[in-house]
Each structure stands twice: as structure tokens, then as C-alpha cells.
Amino acid sequence: MKQVIEIIARCAEGTCVSRPFRVRADDGSLYWIKGMGTGWNRNELCYELLCAKLAAELELPVAGFDVLEVPEALLEFCAVPGIRDLSAGPAFGSLYVDDASSLLPVEVSSVPQELRWQILLFDWWVQNEDRTLGEKGGNVNLLWNPVGRALTIIDHNNAFDPEFNDVAFFEHHVFREKRSRIPAPFLLEQKQRFGNMAGHLDDLIKAFPDEWVEQDERPGDFAPETVRAILSRFDRLLDVFGGQA
Structure with a gap:
């Protein structure tokens, strides 16, 4: 497991709810990390890792x-404000993306159409309402590089939301206007891919850190059976999206 060797800063207040830490790992790369400690439930770390794996298999630009691994000794002498919110142990690391910033409303139409379809379907499948954007802003969790015209998807700790609401999702999702415009052949292809991955959930989660999946019978516990039930939603894809022939 790669180790964190330097904790550089924390995400500024008001930029995102989870406020991850920017760090350097022993491979020389910069990451944003979320770990065990105040503000993060262990199940959210599992959701981050699982969604990243699912997105990567779907060839989404995650x-x-x-x-x-966050060493205890590194935390002991760290002067970064808020460091007490981070605990030693395994953390989820998202690679720092250069030359990219949060997608703006005026840039939405620059995202390739098929990619917009994919992200909308993916977020609905994993019950992720945390990809909102309107004229007054939102929490889009998409990074855009205007020069390279490259999109990067991030932040899935709020996926598998037990209070997920289809109506709210289709009112606020950044790509909501694509709901009834996705061709039926594309929906069928995605439904099959979702189904295949749902059937391999055990393989996807078997390497999760023990510290994240241990059962203490508290709200922060990761529940594979709940995730399995949510991923079975793939079977409703055509009914919900009503693709065009």
C-alpha cells in the first residue's frame, strides 16, 4: 500500500462538504484523501472506492x-489546520488533477453527449444525487479542463443514498435534460454492463481495508447487502429512462 509522506493542506471551507486533505504519496504523486476520523463515515470510504472501481470498469473518466496509508507519526507533527479530523490508517486517495476546475453551467454543452448519457445513468444506478448544477450553481463534482476539453468525475461518498429520490435526482442532476434522449440500444448496452458488474460485487469489495468494513453495529458500518440491492436497479433502466429507438 502506498504511504502518505507529506500532508500539504486541507480543502478550503465552503468549497466542498467533506474537505479532503491534499497530500503527497511515496510514489511522488499528489492526492486528495479522505480517511477515518471526524467528518467521514467508514461506509462513505467504501462507497468512494467502490464507485471509483465501477466507473473505471465502465471507462468513465474517473x-x-x-x-x-496515513502514518501515525506524520499526523503527530503535522501543523495543517484541522489535522485532528484525520486519523492514522487507510485513506481513500483521489489523484490530483492538474489544470482543471469545477465544471461551469456554460461548459455543460462542451461535454460529449455520450459521456453525459453515461454519467447520468451511472449516478442514477448508484443512487448518487451529489452531481447537481443549475444557473445558480450547485455541487457538480466534475472537473473540466477547457484546453484539453477533458472531464474528470470525482467524489462519490454520498452514493448509495438510502434517501435517494428519483424526482429530486431528475430535477437537479447536471445532465438531467438527457433523460428521455438516450437511444434504446445505448440503454440496453449499459443495462447489460451494469448487470455484469452487479453480479461481481463480492470481487469488487473483497480487497477493501478491514478497518473500513468491520461491523460495529453503528450507522457508519458498510452493508454489502444494501449495496447489492441498490445495484440491482439496473433492471429498471429502460423503464426509467425510456430511450428512443
């Missing part, structure tokens, strides 16, 4: 990711 930021590079890894599980990084």
Missing part, C-alpha cells in the same frame, strides 16, 4: 485512485 480521477485516478488508490488506498493510501
Whole structure:
């Protein structure tokens, strides 16, 4: 497992709810990390890792990711404000993306149409309402590089939301206007891919850190059976999206 060797800063207040830490790992790369400690439930770390794996298998442009070890000694002498919110142990690391910033409303139409379809379907499948954007802003969790015209998807700790609401999702998702415009052949292809991955959930989660999946009978516990039930939603894809022939 890669180790964190330097904790550089914390995400500024008001930029995102989870406020991850920017760090350097022993491979020389910069990451944003979320770990065990105040503000993060262990199940959210599992959701981050699982969604990153699912997105990568679907060939969505998810930021590079890894599980990084945060040494106790590094925390002991760290002067970064808020460091007490981070605990030693395994953390979810999302690779720092250069020359990219949060997608703006005026840039939405620059995202390739098929990619917009894919992200909308993916977020609905994993019950992720945390990809909102309107004229007054939102929490889009998409990074855009205007020069390279490259999109990167990030932040899935709020996926598998037990209070997920289809109506709210289709009112606020950044790509909501694509709901009834996705061709039926594309929906069928995605339904098959979702189904294949749902059937291999055990393989996807078997390497999760023990510290994240241990059962203490508290709200922060990761529940594979709940995730399995949510991923079975793939079977409703055509009914919900009503693709065009």
C-alpha cells in the first residue's frame, strides 16, 4: 500500500462538504484523501472506492485512485489546520488533477453527449444525487479542463443514498435534460454492463481495508447487502429512462 509522506493542506471551507486533505504519496504523486476520523463515515470510504472501481470498469473518466496509508507519526507533527479530523490508517486517495476546475453551467454543452448519457445513468444506478448544477450553481463534482476539453468525475461518498429520490435526482442532476434522449440500444448496452458488474460485487469489495468494513453495529458500518440491492436497479433502466429507438 502506498504511504502518505507529506500532508500539504486541507480543502478550503465552503468549497466542498467533506474537505479532503491534499497530500503527497511515496510514489511522488499528489492526492486528495479522505480517511477515518471526524467528518467521514467508514461506509462513505467504501462507497468512494467502490464507485471509483465501477466507473473505471465502465471507462468513465474517473480521477485516478488508490488506498493510501496515513502514518501515525506524520499526523503527530503535522501543523495543517484541522489535522485532528484525520486519523492514522487507510485513506481513500483521489489523484490530483492538474489544470482543471469545477465544471461551469456554460461548459455543460462542451461535454460529449455520450459521456453525459453515461454519467447520468451511472449516478442514477448508484443512487448518487451529489452531481447537481443549475444557473445558480450547485455541487457538480466534475472537473473540466477547457484546453484539453477533458472531464474528470470525482467524489462519490454520498452514493448509495438510502434517501435517494428519483424526482429530486431528475430535477437537479447536471445532465438531467438527457433523460428521455438516450437511444434504446445505448440503454440496453449499459443495462447489460451494469448487470455484469452487479453480479461481481463480492470481487469488487473483497480487497477493501478491514478497518473500513468491520461491523460495529453503528450507522457508519458498510452493508454489502444494501449495496447489492441498490445495484440491482439496473433492471429498471429502460423503464426509467425510456430511450428512443
